[in-house]
Amino acid sequence: MKRLILATRNAGKVTELRAILEAAGLDVELVGADAYPEIPDVKETGVTFAENALLKAHALARATGIPAVADDSGLCVDVLNGAPGIFSARWAGTHGDDKANLDLLLAQLGDIAEEHRGAHFACAAALALPDGTERVVEGRLEGTLRHAPTGTGGFGYDPVLQPLGETRTCAEMTPEEKNAISHRGKAFRGLAPVVRELLG
Numbered sequence: 001m002k003r004l005i006l007a008t009r010n011a012g013k014v015t016e017l018r019a020i021l022e023a024a025g026l027d028v029e030l031v032g033a034d035a036y037p038e039i040p041d042v043k044e045t046g047v048t049f050a051e052n053a054l055l056k057a058h059a060l061a062r063a064t065g066i067p068a069v070a071d072d073s074g075l076c077v078d079v080l081n082g083a084p085g086i087f088s089a090r091w092a093g094t095h096g097d098d099k100a101n102l103d104l105l106l107a108q109l110g111d112i113a114e115e116h117r118g119a120h121f122a123c124a125a126a127l128a129l130p131d132g133t134e135r136v137v138e139g140r141l142e143g144t145l146r147h148a149p150t151g152t153g154g155f156g157y158d159p160v161l162q163p164l165g166e167t168r169t170c171a172e173m174t175p176e177e178k179n180a181i182s183h184r185g186k187a188f189r190g191l192a193p194v195v196r197e198l199l200g
């Protein structure tokens with residue numbers, strides 16, 4: 001069976017990506033980046049989600065000789081002109097400190113009323129082959145931001161993002177419910193046929 005590397009060290013993302021790609025019926029063995037600890041993390045020097053997703057996918061595909069998929073994703077807040085955006089994972093200073101990031105964002109938006117609390121999750125899903133071939137598909141989940149975290153599921157900013165048309169936050173949904181509407185679900189479901197085509 002063909003191998004495909006999931007180029008992420010975020011455990012929350014690995015779980016979501018496996019579920020999304022398996023549901024898309026891909027006939028490939030999905031391997032996490034943790035299987036290759038000797039390969040150093042790539043610097044996310046891009047200024048768009050797509051650029052950073054491609055950097056991560058190319059780095060692993062080149063180093064291993066195996067096709068890799070990666071995503072770059074984040075929360076874009078209307079009243080912050082799209083921030084934290086590509087800086088979502090390190091908004092409070094330390095990469096991947098979900099609680100500190102969330103607390104800082106809520107403090108920043110403390111005085112902002114309901115009608116101005118629009119935001120969306122964005123995701124760019126990238127596929128890179130060892131020969132340099134690349135593809136990117138993007139997805140979004142629109143919503144509004146709560147004043148306080150609710151729910152224990154998901155990761156990152158899930159406890160404060162309430163999707164449009166929902167009464168719950170992403171952290172109150174089952175993984176299947178979130179994947180069905182999420183930015184990452186949309187992007188990777190769009191990428192799945194491309195993976196199928198290019199991996200044969």
Ligand code: ITT
Pocket residue numbers: 007008009010013071072073074075088089096098101121154155156157158170182184
């Ligand atoms: P990798 O680079 O190893 O994939 P990362 O956590 O650094 O992992 P990103 O650079 O893509 O990933 O940063 C994404 C951040 O955006 C993530 O840490 C969360 O804070 C936020 N985020 C992205 N998707 C999210 C989701 O579905 N739910 C909640 N927060 C999300």
